[in-house]
Amino acid sequence: MAAAVELDKVSIRFGDFTAVDDATLAIEPGEFFSFLGPSGCGKTTLLRTISGFIEPTDGSVRIGGADMRGQGPNSRPTALIFQNLALFPMMSVAENIAYGLRVRGTSKTERRKVADRLLDLIALPGQGDKRIDELSGGQKQRIAIARALAVEPKVLLLDEPLSALDLKLRHHMRNELRAIQRRVGITFIYITHDQGEALTMSDRVAVMNKGVIEQVADGRTLYETPRTAFVASFVGENNAFIGTVAETDGDIAQVASPAGPLSGRNLRKLRRSSEAVLFVRPEALFVDAEGPLAARTGEVAYEGSQTHATFTLSGGGTVTVTFGRGETVPEPGAHVRLGFAPEDAIVLPREGYADA
């Protein structure tokens, strides 16, 4: 089967500015796929290119195997849901859902049937006669999804659809969206700058930085084996040590950093003298009398099952450490040494790492 959406060397330029640089990837049918990156990294531009509002400057977009060049948004098998949902307040819920069908000339009876079926799907059965302003934010969100699904797109494109909702509802809607996607079985392409959102919902995530797709992988892979310093710092919390590779030994590299020599997995096979960043996650650090890092305990925050503590390093800089239940957490002000297993740290090229 052809991929649902393929990007082949897609670049998008606005004058001299490159918003998307040489993007190549294939999104599978039925996949929940996210583009994740900070504001301005090119996510929306890429989504608008897939939906046909922008033509790529170079490269091509294929949907279901067909080249989309010259096809406008209305002739593509995609539907786009914006941040601002643009539901029609004067129409009932059912009329909103079936709006796209009315435009296509579908009969009233058929429209009602489709609306009722979609209301079941989004877990709002029998709500078709309500007015839009009688609904909660999360319900409106689901209506917008039902309205997009009514025209039976092959691919649903979602542009930060949860960003206007409060935190609790946003978390709830993550599960809802994922459940709806499983039920309809079509491809969802989701863009967000919220890594929690991307990681919890998606089969795979493309992490973007300044117009470049830096890594495409499932959430666990992004967290455990990031390919670039940007991905390591953007996905999940991480402690970073900038330095130079002093030695390599098999899969391990030692980085000379202001905090002293530190060892981690040399995933990108960096050679001696390469500029590097060693990353170690807060949960991989622990108090260790023999550890390489001399530190003074700063703030300690108890959060039930975990405790987060910050430490000021004697070589400069701070690190965050997560302690599990039952682990002894040093008192604020206490001088300790911290350590970690080299297998739990990653050494990556410094290139593109902003926090210099």
Ligand SMILES: Nc1ncnc2c1ncn2[C@@H]1O[C@H](COP(=O)(O)OP(=O)(O)OP(=O)(O)O)[C@@H](O)[C@H]1O
């Ligand atoms: N029509 C345009 N003309 C010129 N520059 C543009 C245009 N559209 C987008 N850009 C620029 O391209 C870059 C990427 O924009 P885009 O909206 O794709 O980012 P984004 O990752 O979706 O960010 P956000 O999360 O803030 O929406 C930005 O620097 C933006 O200013």
